[in-house]
Amino acid sequence: MEEDLVDRFVADVKRLRPDIDPRLKAVSARLLHLSDLVQRYYSGISERFDVSLSGLAVMTALARGAPRELTLTEINRDILVTSGGITFVVSQLEKQGLLTRRPHPNDGRAVLIRLTSRGRRLADRLIEAVATADAAAFAHLGEADRRTTERLLRRVQTGIESAMTSDQSMQRASERHH
Numbered sequence: 001m002e003e004d005l006v007d008r009f010v011a012d013v014k015r016l017r018p019d020i021d022p023r024l025k026a027v028s029a030r031l032l033h034l035s036d037l038v039q040r041y042y043s044g045i046s047e048r049f050d051v052s053l054s055g056l057a058v059m060t061a062l063a064r065g066a067p068r069e070l071t072l073t074e075i076n077r078d079i080l081v082t083s084g085g086i087t088f089v090v091s092q093l094e095k096q097g098l099l100t101r102r103p104h105p106n107d108g109r110a111v112l113i114r115l116t117s118r119g120r121r122l123a124d125r126l127i128e129a130v131a132t133a134d135a136a137a138f139a140h141l142g143e144a145d146r147r148t149t150e151r152l153l154r155r156v157q158t159g160i161e162s163a164m165t166s167d168q169s170m171q172r173a174s175e176r177h178h
Helices: 005-016 022-047 054-064 072-077 085-093 117-138 143-177
Strands: 097-101 111-115
Touching: 005 022, 005 054, 005 072, 005 097, 022 054, 022 117, 054 072, 054 085, 054 097, 054 111, 072 111, 085 097
Parallel strands: none
Antiparallel strands: 097 111
16 A cells, blocks of 8 residues: 555654554544545535535434424534534524524523425435445445444544543543642
C-alpha cells in the first residue's frame, strides 16, 4: 500500500517523540483523518440538495421519528453528527419550507418539529443518496470485511466513550479539590 498523509504524520511523531506508541498514534490519526473525509463526503451529498450536513442529520432524524413530531432535544439526541446551533439549522430548514415548528402543548419552553410534505420527499431522496454513497464507498469491502470493520469501530467507539467518561469524572474531581 502506498504511503499516505497519516503514515507520514505517524513517521514524524515517531521521529520527534519516540516515547509515544506509533501504533496508537496511527489508529487515532487515521480516525481523525477518516472523520474529516466522511464529513466532506456526506457534506458534498447534502449540499447537492441545498442542505447542510447538519440539516441532513436533522431531516433524517425527523424522518426516522415520523409521524411523531420531535423536540429540539430529541433531535439533538438522535443525530449522528454534532450540531451546535441546532436552532439555527432548524430555522434554515423552516425557511426552505422543509419543516414546521409549533409550540409544545405541554411544555411552554419547547417546540415540536415535523417535516413538511416537501421535506419528507427531500428526506427520502437524501436517505437514498446517502445509501447509494455508502454502497460506493464500501464496494471494495466484502461482507466479512464490512462486518469486521463495523465490529472494530464499535469497540473503538466504546473505548473512546469510556475514556471520555473517565476523563470527565477526573476533571470534576479535580475541580472539587481546587
